[in-house]
Amino acid sequence: xxxxxxxxxxxxxxxxxxxxxxxxxxxxxxxxxxxxxxxxxxxxxxxxxxxxxxxxxxxxxxxxxxxxxxxxxxxxxxxxxxxxxxxxxxxxxxxxxxxxxxxxxxxxxxxxxxxxxxxxxxxxxxxxxxxxxxxxxxxxxxxxxxxxxxxxxxxxxxxxxxxxxxxxxxxxxxxxxxxxxxxxxxxxxxxxxxxxxxxxxxxxxxxxxxxxxxxxxxxxxxxxxxxxxxxxxxxxxxxxxxxxxxxxxxxxxxxxxxxxxxxxxxxxxxxxxxxxxxxxxxxxxxxxxxxxxxxxxxxxxxxxxxxxxxx
Amino acid sequence: xxxxxxxxxxxxxxxxxxxxxxxxxxxxxxxxxxxxxxxxxxxxxxxxxxxxxxxxxxxxxxxxxxxxxxxxxxxxxxxxxxxxxxxxxxxxxxxxxxxxxxxxxxxxxxxxxxxxxxxxxxxxxxxxxxxxxxxxxxxxxxxxxxxxxxxxxxxxxxxxxxxxxxxxxxxxxxxxxxxxxxxxxxxxxxxxxxxxxxxxxxxxxxxxxxxxxxxxxxxxxxxxxxxxxxxxxxxxxxxxxxxxxxxxxxxxxxxxxxxxxxxxxxxxxxxxxxxxxxxxxxxxxxxxxxxxxxxxxxxxxxxxxxxxxxxxxxxxxxxxxxxxx
Numbered sequence: 001x002x003x004x005x006x007x008x009x010x011x012x013x014x015x016x017x018x019x020x021x022x023x024x025x026x027x028x029x030x031x032x033x034x035x036x037x038x039x040x041x042x043x044x045x046x047x048x049x050x051x052x053x054x055x056x057x058x059x060x061x062x063x064x065x066x067x068x069x070x071x072x073x074x075x076x077x078x079x080x081x082x083x084x085x086x087x088x089x090x091x092x093x094x095x096x097x098x099x100x101x102x103x104x105x106x107x108x109x110x111x112x113x114x115x116x117x118x119x120x121x122x123x124x125x126x127x128x129x130x131x132x133x134x135x136x137x138x139x140x141x142x143x144x145x146x147x148x149x150x151x152x153x154x155x156x157x158x159x160x161x162x163x164x165x166x167x168x169x170x171x172x173x174x175x176x177x178x179x180x181x182x183x184x185x186x187x188x189x190x191x192x193x194x195x196x197x198x199x200x201x202x203x204x205x206x207x208x209x210x211x212x213x214x215x216x217x218x219x220x221x222x223x224x225x226x227x228x229x230x231x232x233x234x235x236x237x238x239x240x241x242x243x244x245x246x247x248x249x250x251x252x253x254x255x256x257x258x259x260x261x262x263x264x265x266x267x268x269x270x271x272x273x274x275x276x277x278x279x280x281x282x283x284x285x286x287x288x289x290x291x292x293x294x295x296x297x298x299x300x301x302x303x304x305x306x307x308x309x310x311x
Numbered sequence: 312x313x314x315x316x317x318x319x320x321x322x323x324x325x326x327x328x329x330x331x332x333x334x335x336x337x338x339x340x341x342x343x344x345x346x347x348x349x350x351x352x353x354x355x356x357x358x359x360x361x362x363x364x365x366x367x368x369x370x371x372x373x374x375x376x377x378x379x380x381x382x383x384x385x386x387x388x389x390x391x392x393x394x395x396x397x398x399x400x401x402x403x404x405x406x407x408x409x410x411x412x413x414x415x416x417x418x419x420x421x422x423x424x425x426x427x428x429x430x431x432x433x434x435x436x437x438x439x440x441x442x443x444x445x446x447x448x449x450x451x452x453x454x455x456x457x458x459x460x461x462x463x464x465x466x467x468x469x470x471x472x473x474x475x476x477x478x479x480x481x482x483x484x485x486x487x488x489x490x491x492x493x494x495x496x497x498x499x500x501x502x503x504x505x506x507x508x509x510x511x512x513x514x515x516x517x518x519x520x521x522x523x524x525x526x527x528x529x530x531x532x533x534x535x536x537x538x539x540x541x542x543x544x545x546x547x548x549x550x551x552x553x554x555x556x557x558x559x560x561x562x563x564x565x566x567x568x569x570x571x572x573x574x575x576x577x578x579x580x581x582x583x584x585x586x587x588x589x590x591x592x593x594x595x596x597x598x599x600x601x602x603x604x605x606x607x608x609x610x611x612x613x614x615x616x617x618x619x620x621x622x623x624x625x626x627x628x629x630x631x632x633x634x635x636x
Contacts (some may be wrong), residue, residue, distance in 0.1 A: 140612060144607070148336065148604060148605075149336070231458050231461075232458060232459065232460060235458070250464075259467065259472065271457065271461035271465070274456075278457075279456035282452050
């Protein structure tokens with residue numbers, strides 16, 4: 001969805017002004033070292049997730065007799081206490097984790113966009129009501145709320161996604177609302193209102209394309225949140241324990257006492273994968289920040305060297 | 312004053328929302344929680360206690376609004392029922408015995424993370440492009456990417472199991488009598504190191520980057536140039552002029568961090584079997600102890616709201632712009 005927004009051709013309202021910064025944004029991202037590293041890591045993980053059934057055919061959670069083996073040429077990352085190949089579990093786990101993370105990320109960003117745009121465009125009572133709801137959800141402690149919701153609902157993939165979206169949308173709504181508010185007050189929006197454009201068109205075709213970079217940042221943040229929170233939830237045993245995912249791998253590792261028996265190889269890969277993905281997304285996020293916020297850009301001659309030179 | 316009242320109203324609405332959520336959830340859940348719990352206690356419950364639970368969790372023939380009024384009344388008068396897993400201890404007593412540990416763990420971690428993080432942020436912004444500024448942020452972002460519980464388990468394995476430097480579970484050694492003796496306090500401190508350290512490690516990055524970015528903006532203000540022109544010592548400009556004015560967003564983060572203290576330390580508490588409210592909440596969920604679950608959630612929410620309200624009051628004191636508004 002967001003990629004569509006990013007690639008959307010510039011609006012007829014300000015053709016030259018919108019197209020140029022857009023291209024320099026993409027250019028800035030590609031030449032930014034942080035963004036490049038982040039994107040490569042992400043592509044590798046997505047490729048692994050897609051190729052998992054080809055690389056490791058069969059059910060990765062099949063129980064075999066080769067229990068708790070150290071990493072060896074046959075099992076690169078060793079086996080669990082139940083004799084499952086850790087590498088296969090990790091690669092297969094990326095499917096569920098990335099799927100849930102991306103779904104939660106897109107869904108929460110989408111709700112955030114709707115709420116933020118509606119708040120900013122309609123203002124008055126609607127803004128008051130939506131802001132109140134957003135702030136209440138922001139303030140309610142996330143993890144306990146997540147636990148309570150998961151405890152009362154039927155366990156399953158749908159519940160995990162639903163719960164994570166319920167606890168995750170408010171942050172993006174707040175950020176997007178404040179950005180939409182500042183664009184709402186611009187002249188070209190006023191011009192669109194006067195020329196009689198419909199509300200939906202103004203919100204999605206006038207305001208939204210102008211906040212593409214912040215939507216992108218929000219989306220990345222939401223995906224990071226989704227992957228991390230899913231892992232935390234599953235680690236607590238509140239997910240669907242029958243699926244293979246990074247969080248469930250860690251749940252089983254804890255359950256089978258992998259650390260107490262010293263089988264560190266069971267526990268390290270899944271956590272490292274979550275960290276790598278989150279790190280890659282965070283890198284892209286910071287790069288987006290740097291490209292769009294000139295104040296944070298690397299400066300050739302820092303102000304402070306001048307200052308210390310002047311001393 | 313108007314600002315404070317408005318904030319107070321907001322927190323009351325938020326609290327009402329969480330009570331209502333608590334009220335609605337069991338009523339929309341398929342199945343009958345009371346009979347499930349009844350099976351757990353193996354008939355130890357008195358008929359009137361079962362009746363009270365039925366009312367609380369909505370296995371009830373009365374109209375919804377009547378149940379709602381009743382529920383509100385019970386919550387506001389502090390009647391949260393009895394715990395099932397620790398039958399027949401009242402929920403409020405179970406919570407009271409645990410909230411202290413959570414505050415100790417979360418509070419210690421928060422204070423250390425905020426102090427170290429802000430200080431690093433100040434230094435990074437002051438020496439822009441220096442060692443702290445270019446080396447630490449990527450490292451801290453990387454550490455911050457690890458799932459909390461995973462880092463905690465790693466620390467537990469490395470420092471607790473392999474090296475044996477610190478105790479790995481509970482808040483104090485089993486069998487030690489809680490008392491204000493150096494022995495006991497030292498023991499509690501030793502048990503606190505690992506859980507607190509893991510929280511500090513993952514949260515320090517956020518503090519540092521936040522402070523750094525605000526401080527960079529502050530550094531380009533005219534009064535900083537003025538202070539330099541006057542020939543003030545750089546250290547004084549850094550702390551008294553730039554950092555002091557860049558502090559405000561950190562105060563807000565501190566309020567949110569306080570909320571995190573009660574709710575967010577949950578995973579850490581679970582990994583280290585630390586007897587706080589988060590650990591108890593998970594136990595309550597696993598033991599189908601619905602009254603305790605609800606009570607814990609409300610307590611945690613109330614604590615978060617209270618912390619934020621206190622920060623709001625502090626904000627009025629710190630920022631004159633809020634006062635004149």
